[in-house]
Amino acid sequence: MSRPPPLATTPSAADRALVPADQLPPDYEALAEKNEALGGELLRCYEQLSFVFEITEHIANLQDPAAIQNALLRRCATMLNAGALFFDRAGRCVPITCGETTARPVEVDAERLQATLAEEIEAVRRTGRSRAANLTPAARRRIGNVHVLLGTLRCRPAGSHDPAGVVIALRDGREPPFDAGDPLASQAVLGYGGHILSNVRMVQHLKQTALETVCALTNAIDAKDNYTSGHSERVGWLATLTGRVLGLPGAQLQMLEWAGMLHDVGKIGVPEHTLNKPGRLTAAEFEQIKLHPRLSYEVLKPVASLQPVLEAVLYHHEDCDGSGYPAGLRDVQIPLAARIIRIADTFDALTSTRPYRPGFDVEQALEMLAAGGGRVTDAYLTHAFIARFRRYMREQPGDLRVRFGHTVVADDAHATSPANHPS
Ligand SMILES: [Fe+2]
Incomplete structure (x- = not known):
C-alpha cells in the first residue's frame, strides 16, 4: 500500500x-x-x-x-x-x-x-x-x-x-x-x-503445525531404525551449529534443522531387517538402502513448507570425490545444505551404536571425520565443524553429556566390525 x-x-x-x-x-x-x-x-x-x-x-x-x-x-x-x-x-x-x-x-x-x-x-x-x-x-x-x-x-x-x-x-x-x-x-x-x-498469528500457527509434522516424521524414523534414540534431532542440531559458524540467516538455519531432522525419513520405505542387520549387507541390501535419500525426497515433496529442505535431503549421501549417491555429485556441485548435513550425519552416526558395531567416542569420531575431509565431506566445512564442536565441548560440558552421553569409549570391537552400512 x-x-x-x-x-x-x-x-x-x-x-x-x-x-x-x-x-x-x-x-x-x-x-x-x-x-x-x-x-x-x-x-x-x-x-x-x-x-x-x-x-x-x-x-x-x-x-x-x-x-x-x-x-x-x-x-x-x-x-x-x-x-x-x-x-x-x-x-x-x-x-x-x-x-x-x-x-x-x-x-x-x-x-x-x-x-x-x-x-x-x-x-x-x-x-x-x-x-x-x-x-x-x-x-x-x-x-x-x-x-x-x-x-x-x-x-x-x-x-x-x-x-x-x-x-x-x-x-x-x-x-x-x-x-x-x-x-x-x-x-x-x-x-x-x-x-x-x-x-x-495464522503464519505462526502454520509453522507450529509444520514443526509438529516434522517431529512426528522424525519419531517414525527413529522408531523404525534402531539408531540411538534422537539421531535425527541431533543431526538437525549439529547442522545448525555449522550453519551459525557460516553466518547463515535465521530462515536458512531453520531449514537446516528441519533437513537434519528429516534427512532419513525415506528409511520408512526400507525393510526393517535390512536397516537393523547386524552383519555385512549384501549388494542387493546395500542398493535398497541407497534408495532412501530419493524416498525421503519423494515423501517430503508434497509438503509446501518443506520445499527448501528437499535438495539437502536428496543429496545428503553425496561425497566430495563423486563416489556418493544418488547422483554422484562432486564438491560444490553438492548443495551447501547437503554438505552440512553430510558432516553432521556422519559424525553422529560414528558416535551412535549400530547393530553391526558399537559407537565411537566423540574424540575418535572427530578424528575419523577429519580423515574423510576433502574426500567424503567438504574439507572447509569439516574443519569449521570440528573447530566449532571442540569449542562446544570446552564451553558446554554439561550439554555435551546430555546430548552425547550415549557415546562409548572405543574398544577393539571397532577394528573387526563389518561396517559397510551407510550412515
Ligand atoms: Fe541417510
Whole structure:
C-alpha cells in the first residue's frame, strides 16, 4: 500500500483577490467561511489518513504478534491524542503505555473503568464499530470527567471464535472531545492492524503445525531404525551449529534443522531387517538402502513448507570425490545444505551404536571425520565443524553429556566390525 499524495493547499487571499468584488456571490463570506471549515476538516482527515498509513507500514515490518499489538495500540493512542488507553480482552482490562501525545495524562483505575463501561464495552465488541461513549453523570462520578472513545481490535486467525479485544481511549474532560473523524480513523487503524495481527498469528500457527509434522516424521524414523534414540534431532542440531559458524540467516538455519531432522525419513520405505542387520549387507541390501535419500525426497515433496529442505535431503549421501549417491555429485556441485548435513550425519552416526558395531567416542569420531575431509565431506566445512564442536565441548560440558552421553569409549570391537552400512 502506498502513501497518499500531498494535499493541495486551499486558495490564498491573493488568489481570491484576482476575482473582482462585484462578481462575487452575495453570500461569499458565508461560503468562504464554510469552505475554510471544510478545508480544515479535510486537512485533518488527510493527517489521520497519513497516520493510518504510517502505523500500518510500521507494524507490517514486525513479526512478533505481541510487539505488533503493542505498537498498534501505542500509536493509536498518539493518533487519538489520548491521555490514557486501555485494552479489554478475555475478561481483563489492562492499561497500555501511550506513545507520544500532547494530551493531559488521565489516571483511572482499570477495574473501575471496566465495571463502569461494561455495557458500552460489550456493545462495541458485539458490533465491531468504533464510537464515542455518552457517559452518564453517575459514570462520570465513578471514573472522573473524561471523554471516552471505544473501538475493537479483532486479532484472531480465521476460524477462531475468540471475542474481539476492545480499545478504550480516554481524554481529560478539559480537552476537546473526540470528534466525528476519530471513530473512523481508529476503526481504520484497528481494522487494518487486526488483519495484520491475524495473518501473523495464522503464519505462526502454520509453522507450529509444520514443526509438529516434522517431529512426528522424525519419531517414525527413529522408531523404525534402531539408531540411538534422537539421531535425527541431533543431526538437525549439529547442522545448525555449522550453519551459525557460516553466518547463515535465521530462515536458512531453520531449514537446516528441519533437513537434519528429516534427512532419513525415506528409511520408512526400507525393510526393517535390512536397516537393523547386524552383519555385512549384501549388494542387493546395500542398493535398497541407497534408495532412501530419493524416498525421503519423494515423501517430503508434497509438503509446501518443506520445499527448501528437499535438495539437502536428496543429496545428503553425496561425497566430495563423486563416489556418493544418488547422483554422484562432486564438491560444490553438492548443495551447501547437503554438505552440512553430510558432516553432521556422519559424525553422529560414528558416535551412535549400530547393530553391526558399537559407537565411537566423540574424540575418535572427530578424528575419523577429519580423515574423510576433502574426500567424503567438504574439507572447509569439516574443519569449521570440528573447530566449532571442540569449542562446544570446552564451553558446554554439561550439554555435551546430555546430548552425547550415549557415546562409548572405543574398544577393539571397532577394528573387526563389518561396517559397510551407510550412515
Ligand atoms: Fe541417510
